[in-house]
Amino acid sequence: MAEHHPHAAFPSRPSSSHLHQQGNPFSRPQTPHVGLQIGFCGLGAMGYFMARNLANRHIAHPHSATPLLVWNRSVEKSEKLLKELGDNKVKIAGSIEEIARECDMIFTNLANDTVVKDVYVQFAKALEDSGSLKPKIFVETSTIYPTLAGELDTLISAHHGRLVMAPVFGAPPVADAGKLLVVMAGDYRSKKEVAHVLIPSVGRSVIDLGGNLEKASTFKLIGNSMILGSIEILAEAFTLGERTGINASLVQTLVKELLPAPIIVGYGEKILHDAFDGTNGFAIDGGIKDATHIRRLSTETNVPMPSLDTAHQHLITARAIHAAQSLRGEHSYDTLDWSSLVAGTRVAAGLDPFDSAKHDRVVPVNED
Structure with a gap:
């Protein structure tokens, strides 16, 4: 070092x-x-x-x-x-x-x-x-x-x-x-x-x-792992709420009550309102780059970080869906924010990746 x-x-x-x-x-x-x-x-x-x-x-x-x-x-x-x-x-x-x-x-x-x-x-x-x-x-x-x-x-x-x-x-x-x-x-x-x-x-x-010059970059990756892991947890919780018939706004209320950290509340708002414009946040390519660095560091130090592995997969899924939409001229944003990783969780649950307004037509799983 x-x-x-x-x-x-x-x-x-x-x-x-x-x-x-x-x-x-x-x-x-x-x-x-x-x-x-x-x-x-x-x-x-x-x-x-x-x-x-x-x-x-x-x-x-x-x-x-x-x-x-x-x-x-x-x-x-x-x-x-x-x-x-x-x-x-x-x-x-x-x-x-x-x-x-x-x-x-x-x-x-x-x-x-x-x-x-x-x-x-x-x-x-x-x-x-x-x-x-x-x-x-x-x-x-x-x-x-x-x-x-x-x-x-x-x-x-x-x-x-x-x-x-x-x-x-x-x-x-x-x-x-x-x-x-x-x-x-x-x-x-x-x-x-x-x-x-x-x-x-x-x-x-x-x-x-x-x-030690390397410590600053290491510390930054540790911090970004916390943020990215928190977004992944939010994505999973919001998606579970949608599939069980609980309105996303109520899930966000719970976030504010239980986890009132500004950054967590802020990303909850992005997911709630499908506010995935990367020009006003952290662009998804940067998120994938950072997730790749974090996973490499965790591998080299024998520190398992399964939440980061999942978040990385969902980031790639979101980017791929967005690329396909862009080719068809159906995209809403030129660049996605990394909170759009929720798209990976949503599509796995049978929901629309970026438009939560379409979730209103989903029958909750306990009412099938």
Whole structure:
């Protein structure tokens, strides 16, 4: 596992009141970053809001007057952000290499491991070609397999870069509100600098996983296993209710009474109302990617996770049904949210996969 050792001992722990107010376990850096140039790569469903909030915070900071430098594979997203915020807050980079050369702190939020690796290879090549000895901090916020963190660290550290792994918890609306939960691992001084850029503009709080870079990605997969397992349980419970003649709204009432965690209630609402639009949630391809990572990790560590195996199967079923509907022009959404995994449970029970209004015509099993 890739390990970064702190350059200095941990300072005294902040008071509990400070932690409660700031959500940040790191003391403030002693020297403010005058003229710090921040870059952001990847303006997808999450990255767009993260970059926007960073740009708004960064330009308002008394020691930071440089616009956020952004890059996205399709320039339209960059142009949209520029139009929204203006050129005093955002500047569009012409290439990934420009981000690596010009920026002091670079954030990435990308779709999958392959894309992440490719971008960091380009970062490393740009640093090598520039010959710059100036240290830079690279902050990877995507959900990736833990061992990839070590590969990224090798690429960056060879050219005086420092890597911080900082995956985030929260759907796009949470990112929009700047309330993400940030999980962080890496060099201590680098984490401190990054944390005070992210909090409170992008995230509500930070969980520090120490110096081992792989721990942050592992922790993110553990968290996503809880979320995905909860969605699977909800899907099964709602489907059982439908087949036994209990209205889905009553099942959701029970969810609110017994399991009143906001994320569980929220996914219950999605299933109740067939709100499976992936552009307003977590797209199903990302869910399948994460489920695959979790299952791989559980296999390598001999930890059985049968609920995740079932959830993974139901995600694939939902995506396959949606693909078939799309070919016929019958789909309701261009991209599915991962809560649509309920389709796997529904079709197995003889129900419509995505339209619960049709369930009203189902005769409850105890009345056959």
